[in-house]
Amino acid sequence: MSLQAQIRATVGSFDLDVDLTIAPGELVALLGPNGAGKTSVLRALAGLLPIDAGHIALDGLVLDEPAIAIRLPVEQRPIGMVFQDYLLFPHLSVLENVAFGLRSRGVGRAAATARALSWLDRVGLGPEANRKPGSLSGGQAQRVALVRALATDPALLLLDEPMAALDVSTRVELRRELRQHLESFRGVRLLVTHDPVEAMAMADRLIVLEQGRVLQTGSPAEVTQRPRSRYVADLVGVNLFRGTARHDVITISGGGSLTAVGVTDGDVFAVVHPRTVALYRARPDGTPRNVWKGRATDIDLQGDRVRVRLQGLPSIVAEVTPAAVRELGLDRGDQVWIGVKATEVIVYAA
Amino acid sequence: MASTFWPEMALPPPDRRGPAAAPVPFLILAGAGVAFFVLPLLGLLVRTPWGSARELLTSSEALTALRLSLIASLSATAIALLLGVPLAWIYARVAFPGRAICRALTVLPMVLPPVVGGVALLLAFGRGGLLGGWLADVFGIHLPFTTAGAILAETFVAMPFLVITVEAGLRSMDTRFEDAARTLGARRWTVLWRVTLPLVRPSLVAGAILCWARALGEFGATITFAGNFPGRTQTMPLAVYLALETSPESAIVLSLVLLVVSLAVLVGLRDRWLGAS
Numbered sequence: 001m002s003l004q005a006q007i008r009a010t011v012g013s014f015d016l017d018v019d020l021t022i023a024p025g026e027l028v029a030l031l032g033p034n035g036a037g038k039t040s041v042l043r044a045l046a047g048l049l050p051i052d053a054g055h056i057a058l059d060g061l062v063l064d065e066p067a068i069a070i071r072l073p074v075e076q077r078p079i080g081m082v083f084q085d086y087l088l089f090p091h092l093s094v095l096e097n098v099a100f101g102l103r104s105r106g107v108g109r110a111a112a113t114a115r116a117l118s119w120l121d122r123v124g125l126g127p128e129a130n131r132k133p134g135s136l137s138g139g140q141a142q143r144v145a146l147v148r149a150l151a152t153d154p155a156l157l158l159l160d161e162p163m164a165a166l167d168v169s170t171r172v173e174l175r176r177e178l179r180q181h182l183e184s185f186r187g188v189r190l191l192v193t194h195d196p197v198e199a200m201a202m203a204d205r206l207i208v209l210e211q212g213r214v215l216q217t218g219s220p221a222e223v224t225q226r227p228r229s230r231y232v233a234d235l236v237g238v239n240l241f242r243g244t245a246r247h248d249v250i251t252i253s254g255g256g257s258l259t260a261v262g263v264t265d266g267d268v269f270a271v272v273h274p275r276t277v278a279l280y281r282a283r284p285d286g287t288p289r290n291v292w293k294g295r296a297t298d299i300d301l302q303g304d305r306v307r308v309r310l311q312g313l314p315s316i317v318a319e320v321t322p323a324a325v326r327e328l329g330l331d332r333g334d335q336v337w338i339g340v341k342a343t344e345v346i347v348y349a350a
Numbered sequence: 351m352a353s354t355f356w357p358e359m360a361l362p363p364p365d366r367r368g369p370a371a372a373p374v375p376f377l378i379l380a381g382a383g384v385a386f387f388v389l390p391l392l393g394l395l396v397r398t399p400w401g402s403a404r405e406l407l408t409s410s411e412a413l414t415a416l417r418l419s420l421i422a423s424l425s426a427t428a429i430a431l432l433l434g435v436p437l438a439w440i441y442a443r444v445a446f447p448g449r450a451i452c453r454a455l456t457v458l459p460m461v462l463p464p465v466v467g468g469v470a471l472l473l474a475f476g477r478g479g480l481l482g483g484w485l486a487d488v489f490g491i492h493l494p495f496t497t498a499g500a501i502l503a504e505t506f507v508a509m510p511f512l513v514i515t516v517e518a519g520l521r522s523m524d525t526r527f528e529d530a531a532r533t534l535g536a537r538r539w540t541v542l543w544r545v546t547l548p549l550v551r552p553s554l555v556a557g558a559i560l561c562w563a564r565a566l567g568e569f570g571a572t573i574t575f576a577g578n579f580p581g582r583t584q585t586m587p588l589a590v591y592l593a594l595e596t597s598p599e600s601a602i603v604l605s606l607v608l609l610v611v612s613l614a615v616l617v618g619l620r621d622r623w624l625g626a627s
Contacts, residue, residue: 075536091549
């Protein structure tokens with residue numbers, strides 16, 4: 001089973017323009033800041049948000065294609081969706097919630113009840129079958145929402161921020177559990193999250209979304225090592241620059257330049273880890289390195305390190321020891337020299 | 351406007367200041383205001399002939415009026431539910447040109463003098479009315495001065511209470527529950543019956559009770575459109591008004607019954623109206 005989607009839609013004030021391909025058995029996380037359009041993508045796939053152009057096909061079955069006037073109603077799509085706050089029907093018991101999809105799809109009462117019960121048993125919630133959702137813990141509600149979505153045997157499972165409604169203290173434990181439950185599902189799985197840790201812990205592949213556009217896609221390792229967006233760079237905590245490389249010198253689009261080693265000419269991204277940025281009171285000499293002047297605009301103690309935000313050409317974040325800050329006598333607003341070794345500038349094609 | 355009308359009746363808790371904080375003229379005027387509401391009720395209780403109350407209530411005229419009132423008001427509530435719930439759903443969920451005007455017209459009977467409503471009903475369903483002649487000729491249905499007419503008059507006046515209460519409930523409901531039901535394969539009708547209506551049940555119940563209470567007390571439109579025939583169109587309020595001339599004691603007892611019903615409604619809806627205090 002695989003998903004192919006080209007989604008073009010207008011949502012409020014911004015345009016959604018997202019291409020997705022998900023291979024059979026793959027668990028993909030859609031990662032992005034709030035308001036990036038992640039939930040809108042899920043709603044479009046579910047048919048809750050009409051698309052203006054493009055197409056959505058699941059395993060060859062066309063769900064949406066405005067150009068040829070195909071639009072399968074929500075209730076006819078082979079999908080299961082876990083909503084952000086689960087949306088368990090408060091007036092129905094846990095069992096009735098899980099049986100709801102089967103009953104709606106024409107399964108008889110007795111058979112639907114039996115199947116719903118076996119699903120609840122599978123996630124250890126058989127004893128809670130007759131309770132009302134309002135009395136469940138967050139983790140239990142999440143499992144009910146999951147089996148409610150799985151009970152109809154969907155080809156595509158959509159999860160919208162499944163961990164967001166849970167206590168931080170139980171999140172790690174429940175994330176592992178959810179991952180296990182998801183592993184036994186054979187269909188296409190798409191998870192939406194704004195939490196990079198969750199995305200990396202759960203997904204085989206990440207799709208980074210910002211302002212309705214896909215910025216990057218790849219394995220968690222690829223995305224974090226070679227970020228292609230300010231959002232991911234900030235999440236990972238590295239400095240990201242974009243510019244044009246020529247003879248190992250990268251001219252940065254925001255101003256300034258960086259020298260690196262063995263760079264192919266062209267449009268590139270450059271990453272500098274804050275730990276490799278050195279600060280000096282006086283201009284350092286010797287060694288082939290990048291040296292420029294900057295003004296400290298922000299000094300932030302984080303654990304045993306100090307993050308110093310520096311304004312210059314280019315602006316950069318340095319991470320130094322508290323001792324170094326004392327030695328430099330560094331204060332907000334001070335001018336300092338910034339040094340980065342050419343070998344510490346990681347460059348890849350844009 | 352109407353959509354937020356009822357939920358706002360749940361009051362926030364008052365400031366906990368002592369009575370000393372109130373200006374003296376305010377205390378006096380407020381006291382007069384309370385007395386103004388309490389005295390008439392007190393009068394009713396004091397003048398109630400408790401000894402013969404049972405007898406008066408079970409007199410055939412009183413029982414006839416009581417029975418007719420129950421039948422008419424419950425029928426009116428049933429019709430209001432049948433027509434009003436779909437109407438409320440459409441006002442809450444479907445944007446169509448002229449919706450604001452339609453809603454205003456639906457709510458109009460709440461502020462319209464009931465007598466005017468009765469006259470208007472006569473002009474529509476009376477013998478010479480817009481529809482009345484046709485109804486009489488084709489179906490042989492005569493509405494004015496019949497029990498059906500009394501029911502119609504009560505529905506006309508009471509249905510707006512149901513419509514705006516249910517509409518407010520539908521508007522404040524989280525419609526993503528309906529989305530969830532659809533992703534589970536539920537068709538529109540299933541969504542409506544198994545998700546939407548159960549979720550707005552408190553509003554449905556409150557709306558139906560308000561509607562029923564209003565129908566039970568209806569006087570002006572009923573007497574104008576349906577007349578005052580014992581056993582046919584003479585509901586309790588009409589019987590009370592008439593008995594005031596002939597047998598004031600039974601008027602008082604019947605009034606007391608209506609008062610008790612009103613109090614019961616108030617108590618039943620207290621969470622909605624007065625906050626859970």
